[in-house]
Amino acid sequence: MNTVHADDIDALLPQTQCTRCGYPDCAGYARAIAAGEADINQCPPGGAEGIVRLAALTGRPVQPLSAAHGLEGPRMLAVIDEDWCIGCTLCIKACPVDCIVGTNKQMHTVIDELCTGCELCVPACPVDCISLTPVTTATGWAAWSEAQAQEARHRYAWHQERRAREAREHEDRLEAKARHKLEHLETQTRLTDPAQIERKRAVIEAALAKARQRRSG
Known part of the structure; x- marks a missing residue:
């Protein structure tokens, strides 16, 4: 068995980001x-x-697809029933390549050419308005091109960056709110119990410390 870098292995994967592999x-x-x-x-x-490609790279023997992880099939496309969509945005959050567009309480739609058929939006929908339809008769890599894999990889990377940025912005808002409360507490004159003020200050400072720890982590 060859010693192979993870990046070289990743380059041979279809980049659907479907998690069916268990990762x-x-x-x-x-x-x-x-x-x-x-x-x-x-x-x-x-x-x-895909197994043949990975076997050639890693030196491992070719073997059948693991039934525990699913079956090889045609490429699927997510379709949203616009009459039933409630605009909850849960499918948008679930999509790993940001191919679903829409806003809160407004109808969502799928950008067909960007959908990887990962199926992750289906269980996320609370009203079961998303279905999957086959868009190829071919299966595996015959149903998916290198160009599509590269596009999906780039979109997933951008998706991850966007989520990280939104998480940081959320932490910044929480920290700013906590600091504002702390400043208000320090200037508050209606409370005359020093022990009560100190307890509130301890809670807020603990929240700030937790936010800093999450950010550094």
């Missing part, structure tokens, strides 16, 4: 293969050809 994304699966923690037959979107 949170294609890069996570690639790292697990490189570390010897996962086998090369856990990616249904890559199918039989």
Whole structure:
């Protein structure tokens, strides 16, 4: 068995980010293969050809696709029933490549050419208004191109960056709110009980410390 870098393995994966391999994304699966923690037959979107590609790279034997992780099939497209969509935005949050557009309490729609068929939006919908329809008769890599994989990889990276930025902005807002409360407490004149003021200050300072710890982590 060859020693292969995770990036080289990741380059052979279809980048649908469907998590059917048992890992949170294609890069996570690639790292697990490189570390010897996962086998090369856990990616249904890559199918039989994907296993052959990974076998050639890693030196591991070709084997059938793991039934525990799913079946090879045609590429699917998510379709939103606009009459039933309630605009909850949960599917937008679930989509790993940001191919669903819409706003809160407004109808959402899928950008067909960007959908990887990951299926993650389906269980996220509380009103079951998302269905999957096949858009190819071919399966595995025959249903998915290198160009589509590259586009999905870039969109997933951008999706991750956006989520991280939004998390930081959320932490900043919480910290600003906590600091404002602390400043208000320090200038408050209606409270005459020093012990009560100190208790409130301790709670707020603990919240600020927790926010700083999350950010550094």
